[in-house]
Amino acid sequence: MPATSYEAVMSAEPDMPGSLLDVRGLQVEFRTRDGVAKAVNGVDWTVDAGETLAVLGESGSGKSVTAQAVMGILDMPPGRITGGEILFKGQDLLKMREDERRKIRGAGMAMIFQDALSSLNPVLSVGDQLGEMFVVHQGMSRKDAKAKAVELMDRVRIPAAAERVGQYPHQFSGGMRQRIMIAMALSLEPDLIIADEPTTALDVTVQAQVMDLLAELRRELDMGLVLITHDLGVVADVADKIAVMYAGRIVETAPVHDIYRAPAHPYTKGLLESIPRLDQKGQELYAIKGLPPNLMHIPPGCAFNPRCPMAQDVCRTDAPPLYEVNEERRSACHFWEATLHG
Amino acid sequence: MAEAILEVRDLYKHYPLTRGVLIKKQVGAVKAVDGVDVDLFAGETLGIVGESGCGKSTLARMLVHLERPTAGSIRYRGEDISQLSGRALKAVRRNIQMVFQDPYTSLNPRMTVGDIIGEPYEIHPEVAPKGSRRGKVQDLLDVVGLNPEYINRYPHQFSGGQRQRIGIARGLALQPEIIVADEPVSALDVSVQAQVINLLEKLQSEFSLSYVFIAHDLSIVRHISDRVGVMYLGRIVEVGRDAEIYDHPTHPYTQALLSAVPIPDPEARAPAGGPPGEARRRIILTGDVPSPTNIPSGCRFRTRCWKAQERCAVEVPLLAVPPHLRTAEGAVQHPSACHFAEERHVVPSGPQPGGSGDAGTV
Numbered sequence: 099m100p101a102t103s104y105e106a107v108m109s110a111e112p113d114m115p116g117s118l119l120d121v122r123g124l125q126v127e128f129r130t131r132d133g134v135a136k137a138v139n140g141v142d143w144t145v146d147a148g149e150t151l152a153v154l155g156e157s158g159s160g161k162s163v164t165a166q167a168v169m170g171i172l173d174m175p176p177g178r179i180t181g182g183e184i185l186f187k188g189q190d191l192l193k194m195r196e197d198e199r200r201k202i203r204g205a206g207m208a209m210i211f212q213d214a215l216s217s218l219n220p221v222l223s224v225g226d227q228l229g230e231m232f233v234v235h236q237g238m239s240r241k242d243a244k245a246k247a248v249e250l251m252d253r254v255r256i257p258a259a260a261e262r263v264g265q266y267p268h269q270f271s272g273g274m275r276q277r278i279m280i281a282m283a284l285s286l287e288p289d290l291i292i293a294d295e296p297t298t299a300l301d302v303t304v305q306a307q308v309m310d311l312l313a314e315l316r317r318e319l320d321m322g323l324v325l326i327t328h329d330l331g332v333v334a335d336v337a338d339k340i341a342v343m344y345a346g347r348i349v350e351t352a353p354v355h356d357i358y359r360a361p362a363h364p365y366t367k368g369l370l371e372s373i374p375r376l377d378q379k380g381q382e383l384y385a386i387k388g389l390p391p392n393l394m395h396i397p398p399g400c401a402f403n404p405r406c407p408m409a410q411d412v413c414r415t416d417a418p419p420l421y422e423v424n425e426e427r428r429s430a431c432h433f434w435e436a437t438l439h440g
Numbered sequence: 441m442a443e444a445i446l447e448v449r450d451l452y453k454h455y456p457l458t459r460g461v462l463i464k465k466q467v468g469a470v471k472a473v474d475g476v477d478v479d480l481f482a483g484e485t486l487g488i489v490g491e492s493g494c495g496k497s498t499l500a501r502m503l504v505h506l507e508r509p510t511a512g513s514i515r516y517r518g519e520d521i522s523q524l525s526g527r528a529l530k531a532v533r534r535n536i537q538m539v540f541q542d543p544y545t546s547l548n549p550r551m552t553v554g555d556i557i558g559e560p561y562e563i564h565p566e567v568a569p570k571g572s573r574r575g576k577v578q579d580l581l582d583v584v585g586l587n588p589e590y591i592n593r594y595p596h597q598f599s600g601g602q603r604q605r606i607g608i609a610r611g612l613a614l615q616p617e618i619i620v621a622d623e624p625v626s627a628l629d630v631s632v633q634a635q636v637i638n639l640l641e642k643l644q645s646e647f648s649l650s651y652v653f654i655a656h657d658l659s660i661v662r663h664i665s666d667r668v669g670v671m672y673l674g675r676i677v678e679v680g681r682d683a684e685i686y687d688h689p690t691h692p693y694t695q696a697l698l699s700a701v702p703i704p705d706p707e708a709r710a711p712a713g714g715p716p717g718e719a720r721r722r723i724i725l726t727g728d729v730p731s732p733t734n735i736p737s738g739c740r741f742r743t744r745c746w747k748a749q750e751r752c753a754v755e756v757p758l759l760a761v762p763p764h765l766r767t768a769e770g771a772v773q774h775p776s777a778c779h780f781a782e783e784r785h786v787v788p789s790g791p792q793p794g795g796s797g798d799a800g801t802v
Binding site: 303 | 491492599601630631633638641656659660683697700701703704722724727787
């Protein structure tokens with residue numbers, strides 16, 4: 099029997115205690131002509147209601163692939179989920195049928211993409227695109243859906259929403275388009291928002307507006323937020339906790355204050371030291387040597403060992419587990435203690 | 441300070457907007473660059489910052505003569521190069537080279553690295569006679585930190601950071617005096633950005649280059665620049681040494697821009713909903729940048745400025761040290777195109793991120 103509504107899908111089980119989203123040991127690989135690329139190798143994420151998890155990583159670290167797997171929008175093939183589970187409110191999404199997952203997308207969780215211009219349909223007015231959610235998910239009439247669209251545009255502070263609801267994406271500026279993306283993600287008031295580099299394409303002044311809006315709406319609606327980014331500044335501004343990813347694995351997780359004060363993984367430490375500062379000119383920048391690994395040939399042992407200034411023999415042979423630094427922190431480094439205190 | 445090697449005076453670039461197919465009628469203009477005055481001194485790095493659409497890339501393209509200015513002059517060592525053509529232009533171009541933003545599209549995928557870096561020698565054979573070119577290209581690869589044996593590889597065999605090094609090597613091939621770099625690191629990953637920035641700095645001291653460094657990342661611009669110009673809607677609104685702009689900004693736009701930069705220090709963040717924490721008082725500008733086809737009268741920033749008054753709508757503020765700040769002490773005294781310029785601290789000084797901060801021992 100096809101699932102009829104979000105409530106029908108999710109209330110099938112009693113409210114489970116635990117996290118809103120709990121990704122456990124997720125593994126994703128891509129089969130390409132040149133071989134198998136291991137994009138995600140055992141990733142754990144947990145997000146509670148009202149909490150902001152920032153996922154930090156460079157291109158190829160697996161952060162976006164994990165997000166796509168959680169949303170269920172991973173291209174399969176070539177992608178393949180080869181292990182792990184994704185628990186949303188206690189239910190394993192990977193065991194669900196596609197029609198059930200479809201009900202969860204939008205109402206349960208929603209995603210904000212980086213490039214608003216290519217994520218919006220250029221030949222449909224923004225009002226139609228915003229209203230579509232209500233027509234499809236709630237069977238609302240077009241007219242009511244349009245009124246809802248205006249309401250949403252007001253909520254994300256688009257001036258003159260009633261007049262602009264009939265306009266097309268190209269008539270909006272980059273910041274306004276990103277607001278429309280946010281409005282779309284919020285339309286069914288989901289419990290979890292995944293924002294994949296939501297402000298990377300925007301200028302700093304607009305970035306500040308959009309991040310403030312997102313943080314405010316998150317508070318208002320008590321949603322969980324996964325913020326995927328490579329910008330250490332944005333993370334410091336809004337995150338509660340951070341997961342740093344490298345070559346498809348989490349190398350460090352910690353509450354936001356701890357990680358900036360004293361990183362427990364050499365990669366995190368290198369990243370923090372390689373960014374230039376706004377408040378002083380500084381000397382030569384610290385640069386992490388080398389390049390991120392090719393996902394088809396991830397180095398044996400610790401994936402970061404060829405670039406790591408602390409690497410020893412053990413790093414080249416044994417992959418470090420996520421050591422417990424304290425109750426809230428984990429680090430995948432054999433020498434986390436030396437990193438933390440040195 | 442050293443002599444000005446490049447003097448830009450009253451530079452304009454307007455792109456006409458036309459209507460009609462057979463009989464074209466000009467109905468307006470996109471005023472991409474709308475009156476820029478700036479100097480580049482020998483051996484220095486001039487940073488240009490601004491939001492997208494402010495004209496910084498158009499300015500860069502005019503400096504290397506990829507675009508011809510609508511009006512104004514660009515003097516290189518005293519000679520106006522904006523109207524040159526033919527042989528005279530070719531001679532000047534040798535000395536002003538460009539590094540582009542996107543290392544993926546600015547290298548021809550069907551040419552080997554050796555051909556890409558050596559191509560400038562085809563146009564300027566006097567720099568390197570035919571027989572010596574391969575050796576020169578290999579030297580250049582070595583200089584930018586790539587293995588000289590890679591000379592026969594193609595661009596797709598390199599990562600983004602390595603490609604940007606190839607772009608830099610091509611820029612250096614003719615031994616220019618000036619390099620105009622338009623967002624040279626913004627397409628690169630964080631850990632690779634620092635490598636390329638350090639390379640640019642090393643090359644500058646090695647070959648005594650002058651840089652025009654264009655970027656939207658204010659931290660990177662501060663790191664690499666000796667002087668910084670802030671652009672808004674086709675004009676430079678404030679210019680000065682890096683400390684003058686970052687620690688003592690007087691133009692409201694500069695202040696808003698700097699205050700919006702997220703600082704990688706969670707201690708500096710404003711508590712949710714509460715009063716802004718510590719020194720961090722962010723200025724959130726309302727609205728978007730006006731269209732460059734329809735620039736506001738008077739001060740072009742007034743539509744988004746919290747200080748705007750009637751005077752701002754009628755009188756264009758000039759880029760000069762504001763009269764009321766001429767008697768001020770020290771770093772406040774620098775050119776700022778605002779009638780009501782006044783100093784405001786917007787960049788908090790934080791602790792060194794990364795704990796001990798001893799970069800050498802990581």
